[in-house]
Amino acid sequence: DAGITQSPRHKVTETGTPVTLRCHQTENHRYMYWYRQDPGHGLRLIHYSYGVKDTDKGEVSDGYSVSRSKTEDFLLTLESATSSQTSVYFCAISEGLAGWMNTGELFFGEGSRLTVL
């Protein structure tokens, strides 16, 4: 199994509080991703990173920020959590190829379940 660790795995918080989810990898893969999964919407890309300090927005980035200061860590921050951000969050990693090419083979973590009351 790919070495991906998400923390925390479960968190309950209140509306308006900041929350940070951490994704740690031991594979030295170039690409990292944050997805959220909700009933009726499937998996949606929030943000992704294509290298240290290189990040970009995905499909549903509003209300989220990310940082990647080291190859192995990709942090997802909710500056002020809202109930609509209650979801299961998945981190994924992928190996890069030459240039910006990508294998398309993503390895996913176990997920972090966030509940915002």
Add this chain to the structure above:
Amino acid sequence: DAKTTQPTSMDCAEGRAANLPCNHSTISGNEYVYWYRQIHSQGPQYIIHGLKNNETNEMASLIITEDRKSSTLILPHATLRDTAVYYCIGPNAGGTSYGKLTFGQGTILTVHP
């Protein structure tokens, strides 16, 4: 983005082959087709991908039609542990798109004893 179409659900008897279809009629010539699955509450798992030739690995086979407008994922001997949601992910995955995958609703495969 081109889209994929899959049946909402399928059933299969344990030990039989499971054939999961996917339509990707707007795929362009250099776009891969990827298959992932998600077993309840777990993160999605990569299965296989292909461009235009049939592909096989230890998990499954992928048959892509000659016109590339559709494909079929084959699990040759389905087991109860293959019960999952199967996602066919078409265009805009891999290549120059930074590996950003767009997941649809997928097919719920239920394998029965």
